[in-house]
Amino acid sequence: MTSTALRRPGAPAVHAPITAPHILRRCRRLAAPALTEAIGRLHPWIAEMAGYALGRCEVGGAPADHSQGKGVRQALAVLGAEAVEGPAEAGVPGAVAVELVHTFSLLHDDIMDGDALRRGRLAVWKAYGTGPAVLAGDALFALAVETVALTPQAGGAVRQLTTALGDLVRGQADDLLFADRPWTGPEAVSAGEYETMAERKTGALLGCALALGARLAGAPDGTVAALDRAGRHLGVAFQIADDVLGIWGDPSVTGKPVHGDLRQGKKTLPVLAALAAPRSSELTGLLASAPSLDDTGVGRAAVLVERAGGRTAAVREARRHLVAADTLLAGLPLAPGPAVELRTVLAALADRTI
Amino acid sequence: MTSTALRRPGAPAVHAPITAPHILRRCRRLAAPALTEAIGRLHPWIAEMAGYALGRCEVGGAPADHSQGKGVRQALAVLGAEAVEGPAEAGVPGAVAVELVHTFSLLHDDIMDGDALRRGRLAVWKAYGTGPAVLAGDALFALAVETVALTPQAGGAVRQLTTALGDLVRGQADDLLFADRPWTGPEAVSAGEYETMAERKTGALLGCALALGARLAGAPDGTVAALDRAGRHLGVAFQIADDVLGIWGDPSVTGKPVHGDLRQGKKTLPVLAALAAPRSSELTGLLASAPSLDDTGVGRAAVLVERAGGRTAAVREARRHLVAADTLLAGLPLAPGPAVELRTVLAALADRTI
Numbered sequence: 288m289t290s291t292a293l294r295r296p297g298a299p300a301v302h303a304p305i306t307a308p309h310i311l312r313r314c315r316r317l318a319a320p321a322l323t324e325a326i327g328r329l330h331p332w333i334a335e336m337a338g339y340a341l342g343r344c345e346v347g348g349a350p351a352d353h354s355q356g357k358g359v360r361q362a363l364a365v366l367g368a369e370a371v372e373g374p375a376e377a378g379v380p381g382a383v384a385v386e387l388v389h390t391f392s393l394l395h396d397d398i399m400d401g402d403a404l405r406r407g408r409l410a411v412w413k414a415y416g417t418g419p420a421v422l423a424g425d426a427l428f429a430l431a432v433e434t435v436a437l438t439p440q441a442g443g444a445v446r447q448l449t450t451a452l453g454d455l456v457r458g459q460a461d462d463l464l465f466a467d468r469p470w471t472g473p474e475a476v477s478a479g480e481y482e483t484m485a486e487r488k489t490g491a492l493l494g495c496a497l498a499l500g501a502r503l504a505g506a507p508d509g510t511v512a513a514l515d516r517a518g519r520h521l522g523v524a525f526q527i528a529d530d531v532l533g534i535w536g537d538p539s540v541t542g543k544p545v546h547g548d549l550r551q552g553k554k555t556l557p558v559l560a561a562l563a564a565p566r567s568s569e570l571t572g573l574l575a576s577a578p579s580l581d582d583t584g585v586g587r588a589a590v591l592v593e594r595a596g597g598r599t600a601a602v603r604e605a606r607r608h609l610v611a612a613d614t615l616l617a618g619l620p621l622a623p624g625p626a627v628e629l630r631t632v633l634a635a636l637a638d639r640t641i
Numbered sequence: 642m643t644s645t646a647l648r649r650p651g652a653p654a655v656h657a658p659i660t661a662p663h664i665l666r667r668c669r670r671l672a673a674p675a676l677t678e679a680i681g682r683l684h685p686w687i688a689e690m691a692g693y694a695l696g697r698c699e700v701g702g703a704p705a706d707h708s709q710g711k712g713v714r715q716a717l718a719v720l721g722a723e724a725v726e727g728p729a730e731a732g733v734p735g736a737v738a739v740e741l742v743h744t745f746s747l748l749h750d751d752i753m754d755g756d757a758l759r760r761g762r763l764a765v766w767k768a769y770g771t772g773p774a775v776l777a778g779d780a781l782f783a784l785a786v787e788t789v790a791l792t793p794q795a796g797g798a799v800r801q802l803t804t805a806l807g808d809l810v811r812g813q814a815d816d817l818l819f820a821d822r823p824w825t826g827p828e829a830v831s832a833g834e835y836e837t838m839a840e841r842k843t844g845a846l847l848g849c850a851l852a853l854g855a856r857l858a859g860a861p862d863g864t865v866a867a868l869d870r871a872g873r874h875l876g877v878a879f880q881i882a883d884d885v886l887g888i889w890g891d892p893s894v895t896g897k898p899v900h901g902d903l904r905q906g907k908k909t910l911p912v913l914a915a916l917a918a919p920r921s922s923e924l925t926g927l928l929a930s931a932p933s934l935d936d937t938g939v940g941r942a943a944v945l946v947e948r949a950g951g952r953t954a955a956v957r958e959a960r961r962h963l964v965a966a967d968t969l970l971a972g973l974p975l976a977p978g979p980a981v982e983l984r985t986v987l988a989a990l991a992d993r994t995i
Binding site for chain 2: 419430
């Protein structure tokens, strides 16, 4: 799928079809001054940790220019505003807020998950200590809420954000509890439970980004709600893609250890789908010994998951959610140019693995 | 100081003068149903951790009735609403929010400070693990903001809360950084820096409680701002009292180890004041070996701090802040009965140590 394929015949080419990296870069640049200003309001020590987490500095504060992530969430907020005929600037406070919430959740999730690496560098809790990383996350959380509370639409916009925050926490709680559930039997995690978790943990903030941008630009409630749902579908697709990368991704691209999720025994959709297929007893046996599986064991598990159709099933499910997101967007009276850009970004996010 | 002494001659006895425990209990009971309802909206696992933190259940969820703390913050929110002629119920969402924020901050602070005990029981991170405690704190934080965002005054009320949250984090950052500062010399923590930290860490939320209650009851901005300042002064007094308890408090009352703050080498006002007095070299030497001081060492340090006048100076400074709070309250056109109750609570909080 390319952006050209997504443009419907007859739609005026208000914006020339451009690639997702261009769109993401434009949105990042638009939001960057406000993000920098917001971080500048933090306690200097917290601001340094935030800067480190965003790839802008090293431990100690020396400037750096590491990968800051693609900035998908901030782009969705800007595009959400533009898609409802608003100026891009209207979406900027939303972009800043969701980027801050995303950074906060990475800081705290890395502590909970025991992940020592993030984007190929030490996670904040490894670089600065657990306590400081907890505190920095709290500060970013508060700053995100404050950013939205300072907009003219404060009431509704804060409620939009807190709904997402509540879901984010519920999704993370589900995910942590999945670790103690068995791989098979009546207590096993179902695909449905997995998708609810993924919608909360990943979808809620993507939906919030789109919806918040549109709300700040004055969109009616129905449009805001539909954009929220579209973003949630995108989130499930995105989380599944992440799971696929977590097993088969190239560590030099993901910045995480090869087969990391299998090594940790994470309940991801490719594995759950493989276990639901016939003849999965060797896989079940192998997984039962995670997280103490050796390299050969995790390599073998990855092969078995793929052979049982787990990877294919996961990709199919991700595609289904992308189509659902696309259908929701197609049903809204969005500005044609921004709508094309929005769907270009969605397609590209999916394309990274599927 | 008693509540009777605080009632000005000629003020109508709308509320009969009653004791602080009665007032606190009345406010706790008023807010309890809304607090229970709010916690009920959490993920069940998180709700259990919140219930444990609030003394309402044991690990595993069995009902319990441990000390829930005095509920000072929730009482201030209710009294703030009543003091500006509003119904107590108007302050309840504020009461719930500040109680949730307080619980969140205890959960996260105990992780940062490595405190294994809280009110004589295992801290949440010790009982449930660090990751779950981080997550439960995040959930309570989000719930607090949501509670305020659902009020009719959402915009201003959320800004009131986020200002306090920002200060709370700044104060905790200052406090953590104080640990690495020397006891003497140009890099030593000054009394002024200590008080700024205390106002942020403890005062901001007490001020927010009072101000939020008044704001939710429709008070004008000037009154709201003055109540915020009064609460901040109370907070500094409260933090100093806590420091005094942290050195000389009875462990069976505080639920914390005897001389705990000296053992950990915390930069508290009694110690800072003692070091500023002449002939403190023995104390300086002793403190330099914290946190590895033995029982004899911390006992000796406590004696030296008291002998150098550190305890007296701290109590005097706490009194000064209480008078400042009282003066601010006296300058506002508050409803006489609630104003008496408010000042009764303030006096009682101070009386616990000074």
